[in-house]
Amino acid sequence: MADASTAAGYKVHPSEEEGVAREKLVENNRSLSWITSRVCGIVENPQPKLWWCLFIPAVLLFCCEVFTLVYLVSTGVGVWGNNQPVAWGWAIVNFVFWIGIGHAGTLISAILFLTRQKWRTSVNRASEAMTIFAVMSAGIYPAFHVGRFWMVWFLAPIPNSNAIWQNFKSPLLWDVFAVSTYFTISVIFWYIGLIPDLATLRDRAKNKISKLAYGFFALGWRGANRHWRHYEMAYLLLAALSTPLVLSVHSVVSFDFATSVIPGWHTTIFPPYFVAGAVFGGFAMVLTLMLPIRKIYGLEDLITMKHIDNMTKIILLTGTIVGYAYIMELFIAYYGANKYEADAFHIRILSGPYKYYYYCMFACNVLIPQLFWSRKLRHNLWVVFIVVNFVNAGMWFERFVIIPTSVARDFLPGQWGYYSATWVEKLMFIGTFGQFMMFLLLFLRFLPVIAIGEVKGILPQSDPHYPEWEAMRKKRRQGDSA
Amino acid sequence: MGNIFPTWTNWIAVKVLICLGALGTAVVALAWYSWTPKYTRVGYMPQQPIPFDHSLHAGQLGMDCRYCHSFVENSSHSNLPTAELCWNCHGPGKVKSDSPKLELLRQAMDVNDENYTGEPIKWVQIHETPDYAYFNHSAHVNRGVSCVECHGRVDQMPVVYHAKSLSMGFCLDCHRAPEKHLRPLDQITNLAWEADDVDREKFYEELSAVKGVSAQKLKEADSNKDWTQELLGKHLKEGWAVNPPQQCASCHR
Numbered sequence: 001m002a003d004a005s006t007a008a009g010y011k012v013h014p015s016e017e018e019g020v021a022r023e024k025l026v027e028n029n030r031s032l033s034w035i036t037s038r039v040c041g042i043v044e045n046p047q048p049k050l051w052w053c054l055f056i057p058a059v060l061l062f063c064c065e066v067f068t069l070v071y072l073v074s075t076g077v078g079v080w081g082n083n084q085p086v087a088w089g090w091a092i093v094n095f096v097f098w099i100g101i102g103h104a105g106t107l108i109s110a111i112l113f114l115t116r117q118k119w120r121t122s123v124n125r126a127s128e129a130m131t132i133f134a135v136m137s138a139g140i141y142p143a144f145h146v147g148r149f150w151m152v153w154f155l156a157p158i159p160n161s162n163a164i165w166q167n168f169k170s171p172l173l174w175d176v177f178a179v180s181t182y183f184t185i186s187v188i189f190w191y192i193g194l195i196p197d198l199a200t201l202r203d204r205a206k207n208k209i210s211k212l213a214y215g216f217f218a219l220g221w222r223g224a225n226r227h228w229r230h231y232e233m234a235y236l237l238l239a240a241l242s243t244p245l246v247l248s249v250h251s252v253v254s255f256d257f258a259t260s261v262i263p264g265w266h267t268t269i270f271p272p273y274f275v276a277g278a279v280f281g282g283f284a285m286v287l288t289l290m291l292p293i294r295k296i297y298g299l300e301d302l303i304t305m306k307h308i309d310n311m312t313k314i315i316l317l318t319g320t321i322v323g324y325a326y327i328m329e330l331f332i333a334y335y336g337a338n339k340y341e342a343d344a345f346h347i348r349i350l351s352g353p354y355k356y357y358y359y360c361m362f363a364c365n366v367l368i369p370q371l372f373w374s375r376k377l378r379h380n381l382w383v384v385f386i387v388v389n390f391v392n393a394g395m396w397f398e399r400f401v402i403i404p405t406s407v408a409r410d411f412l413p414g415q416w417g418y419y420s421a422t423w424v425e426k427l428m429f430i431g432t433f434g435q436f437m438m439f440l441l442l443f444l445r446f447l448p449v450i451a452i453g454e455v456k457g458i459l460p461q462s463d464p465h466y467p468e469w470e471a472m473r474k475k476r477r478q479g480d481s482a
Numbered sequence: 483m484g485n486i487f488p489t490w491t492n493w494i495a496v497k498v499l500i501c502l503g504a505l506g507t508a509v510v511a512l513a514w515y516s517w518t519p520k521y522t523r524v525g526y527m528p529q530q531p532i533p534f535d536h537s538l539h540a541g542q543l544g545m546d547c548r549y550c551h552s553f554v555e556n557s558s559h560s561n562l563p564t565a566e567l568c569w570n571c572h573g574p575g576k577v578k579s580d581s582p583k584l585e586l587l588r589q590a591m592d593v594n595d596e597n598y599t600g601e602p603i604k605w606v607q608i609h610e611t612p613d614y615a616y617f618n619h620s621a622h623v624n625r626g627v628s629c630v631e632c633h634g635r636v637d638q639m640p641v642v643y644h645a646k647s648l649s650m651g652f653c654l655d656c657h658r659a660p661e662k663h664l665r666p667l668d669q670i671t672n673l674a675w676e677a678d679d680v681d682r683e684k685f686y687e688e689l690s691a692v693k694g695v696s697a698q699k700l701k702e703a704d705s706n707k708d709w710t711q712e713l714l715g716k717h718l719k720e721g722w723a724v725n726p727p728q729q730c731a732s733c734h735r
Contacts, residue, residue, distance in 0.1 A: 161518035163651035215486040
């Protein structure tokens with residue numbers, strides 16, 4: 001005799017066989033103390049050899065970045081390949097690439113917090129750190145793209161004897177404010193969230209220096225009721241503050257292009273398209289980092305298949321939105337009456353010098369992530385890892401397709417040009433990966449990679465009606481009455 | 483577990499923050515005050531190889547600026563006079579030709595002088611436009627901007643010094659409101675000139691020729707207005723169609 005669910009014509013999900021139980025967010029009934037010691041252990045125990053195998057090359061690559069920057073400043077921006085008509089080359093491509101990666105962190109930390117998505121707790125810390133390091137990598141590019149790095153203070157509205165004042169009508173200036181606000185809020189948010197865990201590390205620290213260091217940054221946290229109330233209110237307010245930033249930052253970045261008149265840039269679809277792309281690329285980078293981290297540090301019980309499954313679904317959703325945007329751009333170019341627009345897209349996908357970038361972009365961002373429709377593939381970590389790396393590459397291709405392709409073919413053939421990056425730009429891009437990895441590895445070494453306090457909050461034990469607590473209370477009541 | 487930090491550290495963070503804030507404010511204020519041309523350039527008064535006294539020549543003797551700085555109306559650059567020009571007056575048997583102060587001039591000019599070298603006099607430049615800023619003297623002096631606007635009362639300076647800041651903000655102040663600084667062309671080198679010195683009858687006559695409106699009408703339109711620099715400047719600005727550029731590329735070409 002079949003049960004009711006199969007009789008109704010569908011098969012329930014294995015985890016739902018018992019009523020409406022959800023998949024657990026922490027596997028194997030881990031206790032509170034297990035979580036503390038497992039996460040703090042990453043910081044307290046010696047790092048695996050692999051950490052050094054990654055850290056040393058990362059530092060070397062970071063040195064390459066510093067070298068290219070020194071070379072750039074001492075020689076002049078001419079060492080980059082960009083020139084008229086393609087004034088925005090890899091520097092801006094890489095800026096948008098990195099800033100986009102940062103978006104997953106804010107989405108997880110703010111929007112998923114406000115919408116009470118409990119699964120965020122074990123991935124938010126690392127992805128916020130990733131956000132901060134990605135924005136740091138991003139910021140390098142526009143800062144040096146201004147040409148004279150030491151004049152970068154011109155971007156700030158400081159009354160000065162040169163009577164230089166910012167052009168508040170320019171989206172490039174909005175960009176400065178959007179990105180710097182984003183960075184500031186992200187750092188504060190990340191730090192506030194770290195305070196309870198820093199106190200945990202302080203209390204467990206064995207030697208004087210780490211006790212002092214963690215103690216200094218823990219700001220005297222004692223885990224008192226009052227502390228927690230203030231902390232939670234501060235966290236909530238910051239979440240509310242940074243939620244608009246998830247949408248605004250990349251919208252403003254897209255205005256850099258959308259408010260211009262260049263065919264291929266001048267489209268109203270850009271803000272949502274950029275935001276979706278940023279979340280898409282950001283989650284891909286989160287997974288790229290989380291899959292090895294959970295494996296190496298034995299965090300499979302905290303970052304479960306459920307987490308990975310959720311993130312792959314977000315990638316599938318946002319990737320499909322991005323695919324819709326690509327196709328809508330093409331459709332409008334075909335359907336609209338603007339012949340320059342039509343020509344720009346004809347050049348972009350069929351006749352131009354960069355058409356293979358477009359094909360790479362389309363394959364990596366739209367076609368390959370469709371594999372995630374299959375639950376089986378979503379649960380195969382190798383497949384997930386390979387697909388998200390295609391997405392990482394695809395998002396870089398997307399920015400390249402948008403930026404140099406459009407300006408290389410302007411209105412008049414007399415303004416046409418071809419852009420290719422020089423070794424300086426290439427080494428600098430690799431170097432920012434080194435910088436990103438270096439900071440990330442230092443983060444793993446010195447700070448708790450998972451928000452210990454928050455993960456504990458979603459354990460069944462933290463529910464006041466947890467059966468064991470009920471049993472204890474019952475026992476106590478019986479003892480009282482006896 | 484004992485306390486890691488002693489009690490005195492409770493407020494140390496706040497104190498440090500206050501001190502850092504005060505220090506930051508002080509540094510900003512100091513930089514703001516001392517890193518601007520108002521501070522770094524105004525008052526620069528180098529010693530010149532020959533102690534040429536502008537207050538004597540341009541002031542007491544009333545020599546026109548253009549006698550020595552002769553290219554100023556025709557060239558972007560306002561020249562320094564050559565030694566030959568000084569020699570016109572200070573040559574053998576002329577004014578103060580034996581003065582010990584003119585030793586360098588005699589070395590430069592007097593072939594009969596035992597110390598004759600023929601070397602030009604190495605005047606020290608005081609007002610310097612940076613290489614990245616294009617400035618044209620003739621464009622300014624031919625449209626009613628007097629020497630005094632940028633160089634101050636040179637006719638009262640025994641030793642010339644940097645009188646105005648000449649910062650970019652200084653340029654823009656005038657480019658944004660030229661009427662505050664324009665004057666009739668024949669008064670360009672009259673450093674003591676003021677708007678009240680103008681012969682108004684003559685001014686309106688000339689203005690009517692430029693504007694194509696009768697002098698009477700122009701005068702009536704101004705009848706209930708005070709005669710100020712702004713009013714005069716406004717007429718000149720309109721008459722000459724002065725429209726000072728304010729784009730970056732007007733000076734940074």
